[in-house]
Amino acid sequence: MTFLEVVFDNYFYLGSITIFLIGFHTLLTHSNLIKKVIGMNIMETAIFLFIVSIGYIRDRHPPIVVEGEPHMMINPLPSALVLTGIVVGVSLTAFALSLIVKLYKYYGTVDIDEIMEIRSRES
């Protein structure tokens, strides 16, 4: 198998890792706190995509049993895990945003560099 074939066969893995890195980069480098949270979400979504694609098998159906129609199913466990993961991700996002709202009330900005500047001026 050539390199390109490997890439084409596993494009979903490569795609999710690329998205993961985009989110990772946004999370670490942007000074705007809202963008940091967006980066956090992109990163989590990439991992969810990765987990779902582990369970996917080509040409098979979602695991919903309909009488009289025998199907080959995909692995439903990763999808179930991702459902829990999404719930956890939503609560983390909500909590992070509420903290950012509080910070905005104190400092009047959501930029972490500006907050640092205000703090160094105060002390």
Added chain:
Amino acid sequence: MTHLPILIITTSLLVAFVLPLLGRHFPRAVEPLIIGIISANIVQVSGLLLYVNANGTFRYALGGWSPPWGIALSIDALGLFMILIIQSVSLGILIFARDDLIHEIENSLKPWYYTLFLLLLTAMTGLSVANDFFNVFVFMEISTITACAIIAIKPHPDCIEASLKYLILSTLGSGLVLFGLALVYMVTGYLSFDFIAESLPNAMNLYPLNIIVSLALLVVGMGIKAALFPLHVWLPDAHSSAVSPSSAILSGVVVKIYAVILIRLLYTVYGLDILAHIPISQILLTMATLAIFMGSLFAMGQTDIKRMLAYSSVAQIGYIFLGIALLSPSGITGGILHIANHAIMKSLLFLAAGAIIYQTGIRKIKDLVGIGYQMPLTMGIFGVGALAMVGIPGFNGFVSKFHLAVGALEAQQPVFVIVILISSLMNAVYYFPILIRAFFGPVNHQMKFDQLPLGMVISLIGFAVATIYLGLLPGGLINLAEAISQFLLSRS
């Protein structure tokens, strides 16, 4: 089969959600209830520990569904030992918090604080016994959110910022862990630790890259959450700005739970054979050594007493990882002993610092001159903690450092004995000036006695007695730690 394991988790979980309601209608019942439930948990865990010591470890299958379909909890000495530390240390902290919290947060928030505290305890209890990857992930997220929330509950911009920093970096850590578990699931098809451990050697032959990358992701993810040196940036802000009881539980217990999960993963899931393929031991040893030295160096430069204690935690986490990474029986024993001993002495130091702030409002180390004449009891107890931290024989810090040194010799890496010795001297460099300032400064104060509420005094004395008792008679704890290290090494 006994149902105690799940009872400990579910009763705490239920009580946590009842507390705010109770706080609205019967505010005086909140504190007795939470102290009662934690005492009950301690009794149950002690019972389970005796049972496990007599009959060996067992798996508790939730709802009777056995893995790989159901969820199982691993009831072994390591997890129960950790639960015992979590619950007993937090019992002491809560007795202290009763009187201390009034000064730091609004009265109406107190029941909510206890809710978050109990949820944090539940999550850590779950983490100690969780035997599959997905429960580890879910409990980890619960503990992340509640740990951030007990920092942010104090309405001060520093706390909110520290909490947000902690939250973002923690989420990064759990993201990496989730990626790591996805990679393991991809090649083994299991989430349960037992089944993964069985199928990993085979998977290692077929897909070595997956296993190695997952190991790296898990170590870095847990490293962020456990504040291992280059990944510790969130810890000093978070632990120093929080209210004192939160600082004590975060520094004393929360960072260590991730070290415990890493121990479980490395020894019982991956096993020494797979670890031998990659220099994970050397990497962890280097990071631990850096943590020990840099944590102490940063601590020397601090002017705020709680910030200094927070940096000292970074150094102490280094000791724990040193013990884990030595891969020798005494090293693991030492690491596990240090988890317990550091939990007790760091909680003691943070609470003593909290008592100083409570009575005098002083946070700067240079303002502590003569404080020993105003608060002789608190400073005496702080002295006990400081001596234990330095590792003077007769205090519990010595016991674990001694085992770590023996472990380094067993692993034939005597250089780490020197690391432990030098770092103990470095600990002395930043702890003793505080004691010297407090007791030997210019005397311009009348000798007074501490004016602290009874709860705070009881809690401080309790921690001090535990520090000295475990220093003088460490036999029981050492036996337990040795049993755990045997259990871990027999599995791999």
